[in-house]
Amino acid sequence: MNERTGGDAAAAVVRRGRLRLPRGLRWNLPFYFFSRFFKPGNPILLFEHLRQFGRAAHYRLLWNDIVLLNDPEDIREVLVDKAGVFVKERTQRRMRILLGEGLITADGESHRRHRRIAAPAFHRQRIQAYAGTIVELAERRAERWRDGQRLDAAAEMMALALEVTARTLFDTEVTAEIKAVNDETNAVMEIYNTLIAMPRAEWLLAAHVPVPALMRFRRAKRRLDAVVDGMIAAKQREMDERQARGEEIGGDVLSMLMAARDEVGGTDVGNGMARQAGNRLNERELRDEVLTIFLAGYETVANALTWMWKLVGEHADVEARLMAEVDAVLGGRRATLDDAQRLKYVEMVVAEAMRLYPPAWAMGRQAIEEVEIGPYRLPKGCFVFFSQYMVHRDERYFPEPLRFDPERFEPEARAGRPKFAYFPFGGGGRQCIGEAFAWMEAVLVVAALAQRWRLRLEPGQRIGLQPKITLRPDGAVWMVAEARGEAAKPEMDEMEARA
Numbered sequence: 001m002n003e004r005t006g007g008d009a010a011a012a013v014v015r016r017g018r019l020r021l022p023r024g025l026r027w028n029l030p031f032y033f034f035s036r037f038f039k040p041g042n043p044i045l046l047f048e049h050l051r052q053f054g055r056a057a058h059y060r061l062l063w064n065d066i067v068l069l070n071d072p073e074d075i076r077e078v079l080v081d082k083a084g085v086f087v088k089e090r091t092q093r094r095m096r097i098l099l100g101e102g103l104i105t106a107d108g109e110s111h112r113r114h115r116r117i118a119a120p121a122f123h124r125q126r127i128q129a130y131a132g133t134i135v136e137l138a139e140r141r142a143e144r145w146r147d148g149q150r151l152d153a154a155a156e157m158m159a160l161a162l163e164v165t166a167r168t169l170f171d172t173e174v175t176a177e178i179k180a181v182n183d184e185t186n187a188v189m190e191i192y193n194t195l196i197a198m199p200r201a202e203w204l205l206a207a208h209v210p211v212p213a214l215m216r217f218r219r220a221k222r223r224l225d226a227v228v229d230g231m232i233a234a235k236q237r238e239m240d241e242r243q244a245r246g247e248e249i250g251g252d253v254l255s256m257l258m259a260a261r262d263e264v265g266g267t268d269v270g271n272g273m274a275r276q277a278g279n280r281l282n283e284r285e286l287r288d289e290v291l292t293i294f295l296a297g298y299e300t301v302a303n304a305l306t307w308m309w310k311l312v313g314e315h316a317d318v319e320a321r322l323m324a325e326v327d328a329v330l331g332g333r334r335a336t337l338d339d340a341q342r343l344k345y346v347e348m349v350v351a352e353a354m355r356l357y358p359p360a361w362a363m364g365r366q367a368i369e370e371v372e373i374g375p376y377r378l379p380k381g382c383f384v385f386f387s388q389y390m391v392h393r394d395e396r397y398f399p400e401p402l403r404f405d406p407e408r409f410e411p412e413a414r415a416g417r418p419k420f421a422y423f424p425f426g427g428g429g430r431q432c433i434g435e436a437f438a439w440m441e442a443v444l445v446v447a448a449l450a451q452r453w454r455l456r457l458e459p460g461q462r463i464g465l466q467p468k469i470t471l472r473p474d475g476a477v478w479m480v481a482e483a484r485g486e487a488a489k490p491e492m493d494e495m496e497a498r499a
């Protein structure tokens with residue numbers, strides 16, 4: 001018996017011709033419409049229901065075969081070993097109506113080309129240059145808080161992450177344009193959730209069908225594109241001026257993307273035409289990539305931090321150890337890049353928060369040919385899902401899974417688990433390109449804020465889950481800021497010099 005599968009029963013298969021499918025729901029999914037687990041607004045309920053089938057579960061939605069994988073080794077097979085047999089699942093591909101052809105939506109050679117072009121902007125050395133900016137912005141926010149002030153941690157972390165994105169992506173403050181991108185994106189997202197559930201939404205959009213939701217989407221998307229195009233044009237002027245003065249290009253992600261060249265070349269999946277090595281992203285690709293990185297990069301980090309403050313607010317022992325580490329490592333001075341590596345406990349706390357509340361809570365792929373995964377043989381076209389939210393709560397790897405315990409991320413404990421028992425950033429060739437950036441940002445933000453403030457969770461709140469594209473809290477997370485002793489604060493002259 002294979003222990004990892006939890007026994008043969010967990011890996012039982014149902015044969016259909018040559019196929020071997022996991023056990024699962026008996027009827028087509030829409031027949032469960034009135035059951036407790038079938039809530040289109042909360043797909044986690046469906047995943048929790050499917051957990052009873054063990055290692056994997058199968059169900060059908062209309063004519064589609066869908067499989068939920070719960071086993072880390074099976075997930076690794078999909079994301080790493082057999083990644084070439086899978087493309088992104090349909091809703092992610094349908095994101096093209098919003099994001100065009102960027103890193104998240106592209107597949108195959110087109111994806112590899114985008115990845116090659118974007119990689120230098122996310123190189124470890126490159127992103128380390130953002131450490132100072134991150135700390136500066138976090139401290140600026142910390143300076144605005146007052147002792148005893150009631151704060152919505154979700155709104156505060158969202159605003160801070162947006163500031164960090166604006167500075168690192170575009171090298172600007174949160175200007176009217178950034179606010180417009182944010183507002184238009186939120187407006188588009190509201191409609192977008194309806195649209196991606198609509199079969200052939202992309203065709204209806206392209207055909208200018210006069211459905212009110214589609215018209216609103218088209219309008220908002222046009223405005224969004226116009227703002228981003230304007231920012232790119234402004235950056236181009238800035239780059240030209242720098243070049244004329246013989247200066248190096250800026251260090252922001254947009255400048256890097258604009259300057260980047262694809263050294264390898266390849267074939268454009270869209271039109272099958274060969275690309276020359278040395279191609280840059282064209283204007284449209286650049287806009288798509290900027291929007292993609294903008295969207296992927298800030299809400300995820302903001303959610304991770306929000307859940308972390310909530311959990312720390314509920315666990316006085318963790319909070320005490322976290323504060324002690326911050327004080328010991330920083331000793332009253334401003335956090336630096338080197339500290340991000342030294343703040344081991346802070347990193348463990350962030351990791352444990354992302355275990356319980358992974359910002360990217362589920363991922364999906366579609367098989368482009370018949371494929372064997374673990375004991376199963378899945379049909380061509382099969383949709384395969386796996387959920388960080390579910391796997392991170394598997395008691396085989398995380399005993400007492402609901403307990404918040406950062407020590408699960410001590411190096412020895414980590415080493416004892418399969419890699420895909422914990423995968424907040426995905427894995428394989430499509431692993432999050434911003435992972436190193438996200439860790440650095442989260443650790444430095446926590447250190448800079450915890451140095452000056454303790455955030456007390458207001459008692460009696462019911463904070464629920466809102467599993468949209470990211471896993472958000474379903475409303476405000478009210479906390480009260482309590483000033484910490486003088487010794488913990490960064491030196492005042494340093495702060496004043498910056499003010």
Ligand code: HEM
Binds near residue numbers: 103293296431432
């Ligand atoms: C806590 C923060 C973050 C989490 C949990 C997260 C999670 C993920 C996950 C799970 C994927 C893989 C999706 C898939 O394969 O289907 C992904 C991809 C991606 N992420 Fe992140 N991410 C975070 C932060 C960031 C940041 C800060 C950026 C950029 C500034 C970023 C940019 C991207 C991009 C561009 C992709 C697509 C990569 C590709 O397909 O090649 N992410 N992210």
